Amino acid sequence: MEPIIRTENLSISFGGHKAVDRVNFEMPEKHFKSIIGPNGAGKTTFFNLISGELKNTEGDVFFKGQSIANLSSVERTRLGLGRSFQITNVFPNLTVLENVRLAVQSREKIRFNPFKHYLHYKKITQDALTILEQVLLENKAHHIASQLAHGEKRKLEIAMLLALDTEVLMLDEPTAGMSLEEVPAILDVIKSIKSRGDKTILLIEHKMDMILDLSDSIMVLFNGKLLADGSPSEIMNNTTVQNAYLGGLYDGELVET
Amino acid sequence: MNKPILLSRSNIFLFIIVLALIAFPFVMDSRTLTILVTQILIFGILAMSYDILLGYTGIVSFGHAMFFGIGAYCTAIMLNDFESTIFVFIGSIAVGMVIAGILSFIVGLLTLRLKSHFFAMLTMAISGLLLVVAEKWRSVTKGNDGFTFKAPEVFKDRIVFYLVVLALIVIVFIVLKRFVNSPLGRVLIAVRENEQRTKSLGFKTLYYKVIASVLAGVIASLAGSLYAVSLRFVNTAVLTMEITLDALLMTIIGGVGTLIGPLVGAVVIESAQHYLSGLARDFPIFERWIIFFGIIYILAVIFFPKGIVGTIQAKYFQWKDKKAQLNVVPLSKNKESSK
Incomplete structure (x- = not known):
């Protein structure tokens, strides 16, 4: 089946800095994917590229097989x-x-x-x-x-x-800055949307434990690059991801891997 | 369910004011006062049109005088060159509105993509350009000296003209009120609040801004037409920055984002202008009454940023909120105790 969102080498540079670096990913319909990554990994920038707030400098974004890289954010919203x-x-x-x-x-x-x-x-x-x-x-x-x-x-x-x-819901850290008591209520909202099963959901989140049981798959961004993409258990056992989160990973090593 | 009651209450209030205004020229037999109130109403129309831009869409335009001037010149030239009849007058209003509409459409399309302050600068430049054209095109406009013309026969009676202006301001008010409360008007307010977010909700904000500027331009042109007839004279003063600043002042002092506000502002500014300059005979300082305007303006912006009507409204809502909260508190307590 044609994925609802697909990116091809999606990149953006601000001056010399590549905030999102050749990310390829696919998003099947009615799928729940979470994006994680340390601060400054380019998660929100990646979101902005898909929703049209920013224009990519390289690569392409597809929505239901149609390229939307040249559409404005208004048109993308109307598409879904x-x-x-x-x-x-x-x-x-x-x-x-x-x-x-x-x-x-x-x-x-x-x-x-x-x-x-x-x-x-x-x-x-x-x-x-x-x-x-x-x-x-x-x-x-x-x-x-x-x-x-x-x-x-x-x-x-x-x-x-x-x-x-809209068909696709992109949630950028919905619980950011919330007090702990409030988080479950938001999670319930997200769960109830998911349980209805008619939406494709893309979620950025910092709190790992919160998304593990919710997501169908998780993708990890690190320094603008796609580090891993897979089911929650795969991601948990992925050593590169563990290193990235524990801070043992640097750019140089990333290139080697 | 409180809203409709509030609405009808304020409607009744407005209705009474309109009745009083209709009765006014018959009760007060003063020519100067009738002329002054006519002047206030005309500037009220202009200020309301400016409020559509500033108060509802959040666009700051420094070129609003150009639409006012277009209306004024259209009416003056047509009444002068053709017969001075009521039909020509109506026709000239229509022509002025169409020209102002087309011009504001083009200007809006070209400039509204810009960020607010660049837009403000560009509108100022374009209206400055128009002012120069009017001064140099002497064969039509007679330049800075201007020209007098005959108003239609019916308007010889000041009271008739007054009533026509009053009828028009009521119509304009109702139309604009409906407009800002329509779904389209709501989007305009959203643009004022947060344009980027409005876009991400799927509204093409440029279209909305152009619509607002066309509507404001057309209404300003109507005000200009009436202004020219009220003076029976026109010169390039109708295109100057002062007209724009008057509209800006009225809107800010009266209260942006409320249609009543600009009307109140028009009353304040026009009568202040009238009476302060009248005082000049006794106190020479009032020959520079514009100084007092500056002071009023500064004080208004510092202490009443919401304007007269805006401040009253805010106070009223605060008071209503308090009342509502008093009603809510015991209720929630009951809930807890019942648990």
């Missing part, structure tokens, strides 16, 4: 590549509900209607509220987004991604 952001990126002065409502509005393709009142579309508001319930934010619906606690902003970020209802 939705993403959340690691650094919270919401509409700060709008209410939580309005944030999600805008995402639902985009999904419903209501873009240029200048005549009807926005509350006329009751279904959209209803859908937005349903999604807020899913991420346990329904009691904050009428709060201003900038006044939310950090964990709640992360939930809102996920809610906006869910509201877009």
